[in-house]
Amino acid sequence: MFSLQTIFGSGQLFYTLLDEAAQAAYDSTKALHSMMKTADRQPALDAFKLARQRERTASDKISHALVDSFITPFEREDIEALGSALYKIPKQVEKFADRYSLAVQHLDGIDFAPRAAMLEQAASVVVEMVHDLKKMNIDRMTELNEKLRALENESDRLMLELYRDIYSGRLDNLQMFLLKEFFEILEKAIDRCREAGVVAYQIVLKTSGGHDRG
Helix, strand or coil: CCCHHHHHCCHHHHHHHHHHHHHHHHHHHHHHHHHHHCCCCHHHHHHHHHHHHHHHHHHHHHHHHHHHCCCCCCCHHHHHHHHHHHHHHHHHHHHHHHHHHHHHHHCCCCCCHHHHHHHHHHHHHHHHHHHHHHHCCHHHHHHHHHHHHHHHHHHHHHHHHHHHHHCCCCCCHHHHHHHHHHHHHHHHHHHHHHHHHHHHHHHHHHHHCCCCCC
8 A cells, every 4th residue: 555655755855864874985995995994994894885786785675665656855866866966976885995906016105095085074074965955055065076176086086196106217107007007096086076065956957946066
């Protein structure tokens, strides 16, 4: 037997599921940062796997809820876009973690922790943006959007420093290749956070009738 809530949908359900997806994405970045800071990586790997599974579960629940609900708190395509953007964050982190575990013996003296910390910080801003969606406060969302943009710009600046390291002559060819590959994966993960933030920002922007500030 169908209830009215099942037929017409619950706005709170979507906010809750998006919150869960954002938190799982953040937890994956936190686990990655922890993995970069300690010699015993197993606890961080276990935490990452759990976060990744939670993200997949949240993504599946969002998809099913969109099928089962006639009415949503904002446009369906926006919910789909945000859910997809959140899903891509831990997917990118997983790409880094898998390759890092295979190549770690070749990465002595290379510190990924500062970039991983920046990724964790970007993901924490995304958590705030998704959590604040229900308030539809354009001023608050603009503030968070600018914060995320600043982190993305700082990431771009650090990439320039990376290229200086690559061409410094202190690394062998394999280390040069790995350094470039791993930092580019981290940068793409930060880009994924930025993309999720932009979707959240534009949802509030459309609702408030404001002007796009990117």
